[in-house]
Amino acid sequence: MLPSRVLPASGEALDGYLERLADANALQTSQLITMLRGEDEFPRRSPLFLLIEPGDSYVTRIAEMTGATTEMLDATTLNRFGGGLPLRLDGFDPLDRHSFRQIVAQGWFPNTGSQICPQCLAHDHIWQLSWRLPIVTTCLIHKTLLAESCRGCGERFRLRRYSPLRPVIGPDEPCGNQAGLRTYCRHSALEHVVAPAPQDVLETAAAIAGAMNGRPNTIFREPTSPHTYLAELRHLATLLLHLATMPRGADCSDWTEQLAAEAAARRTELRGPRWGFSPPRSALARGKTLSAAWQIFEQETVERGAERLAPWLEVIADTPGGPSNWIDNRTTRSPTMRRLVAAALADRRCAGRRIDYLHCTNSISLQTIPHLIDVELFRKFFEGTLGSYEWTARLYVSLCLARALRPGSTWAQAASGLGLPSILGVRTARAASQRMHIAPDELARRVSAALAVLPPDRNYRRRERRVTWLADHTDVWFERWRMSVSPPRRADSLPYAITWLWWEVAQGWPASGPASTIMAGPRRSDSYQTFRRRLPREAAVGLRSLVLMP
Numbered sequence: 001m002l003p004s005r006v007l008p009a010s011g012e013a014l015d016g017y018l019e020r021l022a023d024a025n026a027l028q029t030s031q032l033i034t035m036l037r038g039e040d041e042f043p044r045r046s047p048l049f050l051l052i053e054p055g056d057s058y059v060t061r062i063a064e065m066t067g068a069t070t071e072m073l074d075a076t077t078l079n080r081f082g083g084g085l086p087l088r089l090d091g092f093d094p095l096d097r098h099s100f101r102q103i104v105a106q107g108w109f110p111n112t113g114s115q116i117c118p119q120c121l122a123h124d125h126i127w128q129l130s131w132r133l134p135i136v137t138t139c140l141i142h143k144t145l146l147a148e149s150c151r152g153c154g155e156r157f158r159l160r161r162y163s164p165l166r167p168v169i170g171p172d173e174p175c176g177n178q179a180g181l182r183t184y185c186r187h188s189a190l191e192h193v194v195a196p197a198p199q200d201v202l203e204t205a206a207a208i209a210g211a212m213n214g215r216p217n218t219i220f221r222e223p224t225s226p227h228t229y230l231a232e233l234r235h236l237a238t239l240l241l242h243l244a245t246m247p248r249g250a251d252c253s254d255w256t257e258q259l260a261a262e263a264a265a266r267r268t269e270l271r272g273p274r275w276g277f278s279p280p281r282s283a284l285a286r287g288k289t290l291s292a293a294w295q296i297f298e299q300e301t302v303e304r305g306a307e308r309l310a311p312w313l314e315v316i317a318d319t320p321g322g323p324s325n326w327i328d329n330r331t332t333r334s335p336t337m338r339r340l341v342a343a344a345l346a347d348r349r350c351a352g353r354r355i356d357y358l359h360c361t362n363s364i365s366l367q368t369i370p371h372l373i374d375v376e377l378f379r380k381f382f383e384g385t386l387g388s389y390e391w392t393a394r395l396y397v398s399l400c401l402a403r404a405l406r407p408g409s410t411w412a413q414a415a416s417g418l419g420l421p422s423i424l425g426v427r428t429a430r431a432a433s434q435r436m437h438i439a440p441d442e443l444a445r446r447v448s449a450a451l452a453v454l455p456p457d458r459n460y461r462r463r464e465r466r467v468t469w470l471a472d473h474t475d476v477w478f479e480r481w482r483m484s485v486s487p488p489r490r491a492d493s494l495p496y497a498i499t500w501l502w503w504e505v506a507q508g509w510p511a512s513g514p515a516s517t518i519m520a521g522p523r524r525s526d527s528y529q530t531f532r533r534r535l536p537r538e539a540a541v542g543l544r545s546l547v548l549m550p
């Protein structure tokens with residue numbers, strides 16, 4: 001027996017534990033490995049094997065040396081997460097390379113190397129086993145994302161190639177990754193700053209942790225066993241990753257930037273990244289994707305979940321062979337996934353599709369629809385139903401109207417039909433579908449009603465062009481208009497006058513207007529509001545006529 005007998009801590013990984021054991025007994029980690037190996041050669045093909053299946057004789061020897069029970073030691077290996085919580089390790093044999101490939105093929109299998117919570121590690125020097133799992137992204141104690149790689153060497157922590165233990169250990173937790181022939185990265189693992197986890201990522205992480213502890217959960221309010229829950233969450237997150245890394249999906253969310261870079265690095269000539277096999281490295285990207293999947297499963301019914309998934313599917317709407325085919329090639333066809341995808345692709349499920357089938361009687365063209373639907377129409381038909389900021393909600397209504405005029409179109413096409421970037425259509429629809437307070441049927445009815453009263457003789461594309469022209473030729477009109485009003489408007493009110501034209505007359509999307517309409521900072525915005533409030537009626541009429549003149 002070793003003189004100093006340290007026991008494994010709760011949640012501790014076997015390799016970290018052995019390092020603590022060596023340290024407590026003033027041994028080099030290599031000396032401890034030699035002692036443990038004894039007569040028989042421990043299979044050294046992958047240091048990861050130690051964590052999957054250290055072998056009975058190895059475990060017995062550690063137990064003899066430390067007084068730890070074999071149950072305690074078993075809990076330091078990935079067996080703790082076996083039985084589908086979330087890993088399946090059946091059939092693994094350390095001597096059979098093929099069996100290793102098989103368990104890795106289940107997807108989202110721990111890589112060699114670990115993530116860390118630097119604060120937890122600084123507090124108790126325990127390397128948590130759960131940090132190895134890609135489905136784990138967050139420290140629930142510190143409410144932060146995990147650090148996924150060392151700032152010193154840029155690799156995952158504990159990226160061991162031969163021995164599972166770090167050659168150098170110490171209270172500053174040196175990274176220990178191989179840097180050269182006999183040199184190691186000495187960067188302290190404790191010196192990493194991690195970002196707070198967003199609220200939705202935290203809630204998802206809590207649900208995942210619960211399931212990993214065997215707690216049943218629900219998908220669409222139906223009771224689901226923890227292993228099915230974890231598997232389905234992974235399947236749906238995988239699909240969302242594939243969608244988010246499609247060319248048009250890249251700017252769909254604020255967290256997809258890093259993801260796009262990793263996707264580009266992993267894309268080969270033959271195929272894109274295999275997210276189902278190995279998820280992104282970024283804890284934020286994984287956390288956010290899992291959270292998007294979790295939010296879909298939290299819906300009351302599969303139909304409601306499908307409504308949330310539908311805007312994601314926009315990016316593959318015009319894929320050769322159809323979206324269904326595309327999804328089949330990238331998703332595990334589990335029962336839940338099949339139901340969800342079928343519902344999302346079914347014509348009747350998503351608001352956009354429903355609008356497509358509106359019977360449109362008045363023959364009006366896209367030009368009659370402004371970027372932002374008229375305030376009066378919006379208040380009359382949609383007030384309080386869309387839950388977004390009024391600008392976004394008005395844009396969404398305009399997109400719905402555009403889709404109604406072009407059956408079979410997508411949100412992206414609806415946006416470009418109004419002269420807006422197509423990605424804005426996808427983003428707006430996605431945001432709106434998450435906040436909508438009414439059923440798609442009801443929305444479709446209201447869109448239809450609004451369409452029926454839309455004045456057919458307007459041309460907003462011409463108004464937009466005209467405002468842009470006026471912004472480029474201010475010498476033609478500004479001075480004249482300014483002096484024609486009593487009292488005259490101030491000379492520095494030019495940008496506000498152009499903004500007023502863009503917003504009030506062209507009803508244009510703020511970010512698409514002439515440069516001088518961009519409101520940089522709240523002061524600028526306040527000044528505009530003052531200008532708008534104090535604009536005399538005759539001055540407004542004069543400005544308006546500049547755009548509407550025949």
Ligand SMILES: [Zn+2]
Pocket residue numbers: 117118119120121139140141142143
């Ligand atoms: Zn922590």
Ligand SMILES: [Zn+2]
Pocket residue numbers: 150151152153154155175176177185186187
């Ligand atoms: Zn390092």
